[in-house]
Amino acid sequence: MTKFLLAVHVLAAIVAIGPVTVAASMFPPAARRALAAPEDTRAAETVRLLHRICRVYAVVGVVVPVFGFATAGQMGVLGDTWLVVSIVLTVLAALVLGALVLPRQEALVENGGTPAATARLAMVTGVFNLLWAAVTVLMIVRPGSTTGA
Template sequence: MPLVGTALAIVRNRMGEVWITVAMTLTAVAGGALITQIHSWRRRALSDPDGGRELRTLAALTGVHDLPWTAVVVLMIVRPGSPE
């Protein structure tokens, strides 16, 4: 999706708009969190469940991970500062 979104922004000549930059940054942050945090916690929680403590931590991290994605969706709908 980030590649398609970037291609569409380039085709429509909108790469310089702030909301595109913010959305791309939030996407990178969410992707980085997924790779560095969520994946390792998921592996730990599924390999050694200790009464659900690690599963609860994983659930909390996943909820926090969803916040940047929610902000990206809102930016894509609202498009603040967009001329259209």
């Protein structure tokens, strides 16, 4: 059962979190292009599509920690420091996405913006991506693990 839960957890992370990180990273440059050429409807459509991808996959991404907790429970590692740190970083990433990235994307989609606004969004998106990178490293390295990895 543990291997099944772990497989679902990893697949969910790849399928759900991957698109959010990529689409969120692509959004600021696409928004800059759309702002620079307001007559370019394709650029505006791209920005709206990237925002929709971020919103949808953010919701789908909820399954990642659900299966993560189930896997950790099966493995008996719920109290391990590396997992607690991963949980804290995951919560921070979710907060950055929900409270900073998505609302700023929404504002740019709805009202346009400035190059400075896209730069701030790029910075916040970078923080979001770094948090996920740290979680990924912790999940692979797992300090104190008995797997020999």
